[in-house]
Amino acid sequence: MADMTKPCWYILHTYSGYEAMVKDSLERLIENNNLQSQIFDVKIPMETTIEEKNGKRKLVERKLLPCYVFIKMIYSNQLWYWVTNTRGVTGFVGPQGRPLPLKEDEIRRMRLEEVAVDANFVVGDRVSIDAGPLEGFEGTIKELNDTAQKALVNVELFGRNTDVEVEYIQIKRIDTPASTAE
Numbered sequence: 739m740a741d742m743t744k745p746c747w748y749i750l751h752t753y754s755g756y757e758a759m760v761k762d763s764l765e766r767l768i769e770n771n772n773l774q775s776q777i778f779d780v781k782i783p784m785e786t787t788i789e790e791k792n793g794k795r796k797l798v799e800r801k802l803l804p805c806y807v808f809i810k811m812i813y814s815n816q817l818w819y820w821v822t823n824t825r826g827v828t829g830f831v832g833p834q835g836r837p838l839p840l841k842e843d844e845i846r847r848m849r850l851e852e853v854a855v856d857a858n859f860v861v862g863d864r865v866s867i868d869a870g871p872l873e874g875f876e877g878t879i880k881e882l883n884d885t886a887q888k889a890l891v892n893v894e895l896f897g898r899n900t901d902v903e904v905e906y907i908q909i910k911r912i913d914t915p916a917s918t919a920e
Contacts, residue, residue: 743812745778746839747850749831750807756826757782760807763824776817779810783848806831808850813837846907857887857906865891865909872902876912 752760764780767773783802788795807827811817818837822829830837845851847869859865863879877893880901887906892899 745810745812747808747810747845748813748837748839750809750821751828751831752805752807752826753828754805757801757805757807760824760826763826764807764809764821767820767824771820773817776814777809777811779808779850781808781850782806783808783850802848808840808848810850813839857884859889859906859909859911864912865889866912867891867893867904867908868910869908870904872904877902 750760761780761782764777768777768780783806784799785802786797787800789798809821811821818830821827822835829835832838840848840850859879859882861879861882865877865879867873867875867877872893875893875895877891879889880892881890883889888903889906889909890901890903891909892901894900895902
């Protein structure tokens with residue numbers, strides 16, 4: 739079981755289409771009951787996609803996981819009662835409706851928190867892309883931007899070398915065997 743004195747991310751299941759209403763209701767609950775020291779954040783993971791309609795392209799925000807809202811809180815039975823009795827909430831995701839905290843890698847993958855990655859990459863490193871639309875590709879780092887936590891990686895796309903910008907959390911250094919390293 740998780741440490742009940744530190745805040746963890748939990749997942750709430752909601753009725754379809756009620757995500758924004760649940761988020762607003764929870765934010766009002768936090769404000770009205772001064773729960774800022776127990777409930778720290780409420781998020782609906784979104785992704786930006788390009789949608790083409792009638793020949794026009796536009797950016798559209800879509801829910802990454804419809805019917806789910808993420809909440810960062812210090813778990814207690816009282817908070818469980820308040821949160822599960824919020825209109826639109828069907829319960830926490832976990833055994834018997836009791837919440838299971840998300841693991842650190844799940845938090846990073848869902849981008850619930852901006853995690854500063856202590857990356858010791860250098861220009862010229864071979865890396866594999868482990869997340870995002872280019873998952874599975876390998877390339878060479880051409881440029882690093884530590885403040886934005888992004889790297890310019892040269893990968894082969896459609897038979898051509900192409901430079902793509904990826905976040906540090908999306909890449910992992912490929913360890914080259916000692917026999918081939920020069």
